[in-house]
Amino acid sequence: MLSAADIRALRGLCPNRLHVDVPLGRISRWRVGGKADVVVRPRGVAQLSALIRLCLERRLPYVVVGATSNLLFADEGLRALCIQVQGDTSDIAVRGNEIDVGAGVWGPYLTLSAMHAGLTGIEHLCGVPGSVGGLIYMNAGSQRKSIGNALVRVVSVDGNGAVMHRDAADCGFTTRHSVFHGNREIISGATLRLAPGARDTIRREMMSIMAARRAKFPLRFPNCGSVFVSNPAMYERWGPPGAVIEQAGLKGFRIGGAVVSRLHANFIVNAGGATAADILAVMRHVRSVVHQRTGHLLQPEVRFVEPSGQIGSALDADAYAA
Numbered sequence: 001m002l003s004a005a006d007i008r009a010l011r012g013l014c015p016n017r018l019h020v021d022v023p024l025g026r027i028s029r030w031r032v033g034g035k036a037d038v039v040v041r042p043r044g045v046a047q048l049s050a051l052i053r054l055c056l057e058r059r060l061p062y063v064v065v066g067a068t069s070n071l072l073f074a075d076e077g078l079r080a081l082c083i084q085v086q087g088d089t090s091d092i093a094v095r096g097n098e099i100d101v102g103a104g105v106w107g108p109y110l111t112l113s114a115m116h117a118g119l120t121g122i123e124h125l126c127g128v129p130g131s132v133g134g135l136i137y138m139n140a141g142s143q144r145k146s147i148g149n150a151l152v153r154v155v156s157v158d159g160n161g162a163v164m165h166r167d168a169a170d171c172g173f174t175t176r177h178s179v180f181h182g183n184r185e186i187i188s189g190a191t192l193r194l195a196p197g198a199r200d201t202i203r204r205e206m207m208s209i210m211a212a213r214r215a216k217f218p219l220r221f222p223n224c225g226s227v228f229v230s231n232p233a234m235y236e237r238w239g240p241p242g243a244v245i246e247q248a249g250l251k252g253f254r255i256g257g258a259v260v261s262r263l264h265a266n267f268i269v270n271a272g273g274a275t276a277a278d279i280l281a282v283m284r285h286v287r288s289v290v291h292q293r294t295g296h297l298l299q300p301e302v303r304f305v306e307p308s309g310q311i312g313s314a315l316d317a318d319a320y321a322a
């Protein structure tokens with residue numbers, strides 16, 4: 001719980017960028033979650049570093065979020081300080097074949113900037129919703145590619161407020177995973193190295209990717225993308241999670257406002273008024289049915305944010321709810 005003095009100190013550091021009593025349903029991609037006591041949106045690495053030092057000094061618990069495209073917030077909301085890393089297109093600088101970008105930039109804007117600069121290599125990210133920091137944290141991507149392949153270095157702020165510079169080789173990128181899952185670093189920016197390409201070819205490729213995604217993914221209702229990660233052993237025998245969930249007859253399965261999408265069974269949509277509890281209940285049911293049919297336990301890709309600010313696999317929500 002933050003005191004009035006904590007809030008004053010935070011506001012002094014990030015004037016006009018601090019908000020109290022923020023309904024998470026308004027900012028979260030799934031449109032669920034109770035109230036966040038305080039949301040702060042620092043600007044630039046110096047402000048971020050000063051913010052972390054202040055949190056350390058005042059022993060303030062905090063949680064870092066980007067565009068919330070992979071997060072499920074608890075119905076009880078958030079008592080820890082919510083640090084949301086946000087930026088805009090002014091945080092993108094093209095230098096030859098390299099692009100410096102702030103972590104708060106919306107990923108699809110970055111792919112558009114690369115296209116305008118005639119640079120190829122990140123078209124696969126054009127439809128992946130997320131901030132650059134969130135994309136790097138998750139090593140996000142599509143078409144069997146990941147953002148990590150295009151990165152040269154990442155700038156972050158560690159748990160003591162110190163600014164760190166890491167080469168991409170030190171970022172531990174594997175499928176939808178990075179070193180940032182295991183440390184307290186907040187990504188504040190990155191440099192990508194791309195290859196020169198013809199603008200028209202890049203544009204056509206991006207339009208074709210977007211058309212395929214529009215046909216495949218449920219975009220009408222709020223959702224967090226794929227809920228479960230693919231498991232190679234299950235994939236070999238049974239197929240990807242979406243196909244397995246569909247074969248189990250779970251498309252359209254509903255608890256409260258949370259529904260297994262009829263378009264893509266690995267998506268759970270908020271069809272109206274869903275709570276985090278509804279979504280977790282649907283996840284548990286899907287997991288249990290798939291386990292009975294295949295012997296494989298699906299692992300969530302979506303991450304759960306507890307009121308304390310603890311963030312982990314949505315499976316942790318079971319422990320939290322227990």
Ligand SMILES: Cc1cc2nc3c(=O)[nH]c(=O)nc-3n(C[C@H](O)[C@H](O)[C@H](O)COP(=O)(O)OP(=O)(O)OC[C@H]3O[C@@H](n4cnc5c(N)ncnc54)[C@H](O)[C@@H]3O)c2cc1C
Pocket residue numbers: 029063064065066067068069070071085103127128129130131132133134135136137138139140141142176180185186187188217223224225226303311
């Ligand atoms: C419709 C839809 C389609 C999707 N398709 C894909 C897809 O094709 N491929 C794919 O990989 N993903 C996909 N996703 C998931 C999502 O887009 C990615 O996981 C993305 O990387 C999340 O970025 P974010 O900024 O929203 O991160 P958030 O959801 O806000 O956070 C995710 C995690 O990253 C951490 N984090 C965020 N920012 C920072 C930072 N600056 N520093 C340190 N940690 C940080 C958070 O603490 C959290 O643990 C999809 C989601 C949706 C809704």
